[in-house]
Amino acid sequence: MRRAVALAWFLLLAGVVLAQTSVGPVNNSSPTPQTQTPPPASAQQSATPAQNPGAASQPANQNPAAANPNSNPPTAQTAPSPAVVDQIAAGTEIRAMLDTPLSTKTSRPGDRFTATIAEPALGNNGQVVIPTGARIEGEVAEAEDDKTLAALKDKNALSVRFRDLVLPDGQTLPLTATLISVNDTTGKGAKKADEENRSEAHSRNVAKGIGVGNRPGTAFGNPLKGLATGALSNGGYVLSTKNKEVNLPAQTGMVIRLDQPVTATATPLPPQP
Numbered sequence: 284m285r286r287a288v289a290l291a292w293f294l295l296l297a298g299v300v301l302a303q304t305s306v307g308p309v310n311n312s313s314p315t316p317q318t319q320t321p322p323p324a325s326a327q328q329s330a331t332p333a334q335n336p337g338a339a340s341q342p343a344n345q346n347p348a349a350a351n352p353n354s355n356p357p358t359a360q361t362a363p364s365p366a367v368v369d370q371i372a373a374g375t376e377i378r379a380m381l382d383t384p385l386s387t388k389t390s391r392p393g394d395r396f397t398a399t400i401a402e403p404a405l406g407n408n409g410q411v412v413i414p415t416g417a418r419i420e421g422e423v424a425e426a427e428d429d430k431t432l433a434a435l436k437d438k439n440a441l442s443v444r445f446r447d448l449v450l451p452d453g454q455t456l457p458l459t460a461t462l463i464s465v466n467d468t469t470g471k472g473a474k475k476a477d478e479e480n481r482s483e484a485h486s487r488n489v490a491k492g493i494g495v496g497n498r499p500g501t502a503f504g505n506p507l508k509g510l511a512t513g514a515l516s517n518g519g520y521v522l523s524t525k526n527k528e529v530n531l532p533a534q535t536g537m538v539i540r541l542d543q544p545v546t547a548t549a550t551p552l553p554p555q556p
Contacts, residue, residue, distance in 0.1 A: 369406030369549035371413065375541050376406045377460075378503060379419050380468060385531040387439045387523075394423040396443070398537055403501075403552070410549030417451040419458065419539070424518060431515060435522065441529040444518035447541070450547060462519025464512055466536035467504035503536040517542070541544040 297414035404413035424444040
């Protein structure tokens with residue numbers, strides 16, 4: 284009995300050993316890592332971006348002027364002409380147009396007015412001393428001497444006195460002058476009358492040994508009808524011959540005679556069209 288039991292245990296153990304042997308050893312090793320094969324050299328070259336051959340051929344800090352031989356070289360600046368001082372002789376007549384309306388009805392002594400030079404006035408050397416656009420400054424005045432007071436008694440008269448001449452560059456010059464006439468500048472016959480008046484002024488200047496001094500500009504017609512002018516210290520007066528109000532609208536022409544020479548920096552006379 285005991286032998287039979289021992290034999291059974293022996294056979295059982297032998298069966299277990301045979302079963303393990305048939306299965307084989309257990310593989311506990313970790314999987315072998317796989318290495319990637321690098322792509323061929325042709326693939327790497329195709330993946331490289333193409334370079335700009337033009338950019339590579341241009342050197343850095345290239346001078347644009349050297350690259351363009353047709354560019355014009357800088358020109359030297361011409362030195363400005365030296366300033367020339369010229370003088371307009373006393374006795375020369377200049378022309379201006381009122382900017383400020385004047386009237387015996389509204390203007391009072393002390394009121395300021397301006398008049399703009401209507402044409403360039405030339406000096407003894409033919410240079411422009413008083414250019415077009417220069418401004419005459421003056422004021423409404425009262426007659427002071429007895430002779431003038433007697434002439435203006437009980438009459439409508441407007442007296443003016445000139446003060447300064449302001450050039451376009453801002454230079455201010457004292458002006459000593461006399462009012463010769465007040466003229467129409469808008470009438471139909473202004474141009475024809477202007478030619479006659481210029482001829483007379485030229486004759487007067489030549490007779491006095493004075494250059495004409497002026498250049499054609501705004502046409503001044505005949506003196507305004509119904510008005511007379513007279514001399515006043517550094518100015519003049521306008522008298523109504525018909526006992527009416529004296530009205531001098533803007534753009535009224537004024538012929539003014541210089542009583543003292545005017546000296547200033549002159550400019551060449553521009554070419555006449």
